[in-house]
Amino acid sequence: MPTFTIETTYHLPVFRHATYAAETSEAACRLAIEDKDWSGQREDYESSGETYVTGIWEGADAAYRGQAI
Numbered sequence: 001m002p003t004f005t006i007e008t009t010y011h012l013p014v015f016r017h018a019t020y021a022a023e024t025s026e027a028a029c030r031l032a033i034e035d036k037d038w039s040g041q042r043e044d045y046e047s048s049g050e051t052y053v054t055g056i057w058e059g060a061d062a063a064y065r066g067q068a069i
Helices: 025-034
Strands: 004-009 052-058
Touching: none
Parallel strands: none
Antiparallel strands: 004 052
């Protein structure tokens, strides 16, 4: 019987809370989006996305070793 290696993935939302001083809410949003410091990040496991297939290979333990199907 043939064997296949299947890679599955789900999206995990990651969020952070930060305070920004700005003239408007739009300016504060812009600062938040431009902020590269994610050291206080938290994962939201309860809002994870559905599981989906991201790769299939023929054979056992064959991920990234050959042509994906």
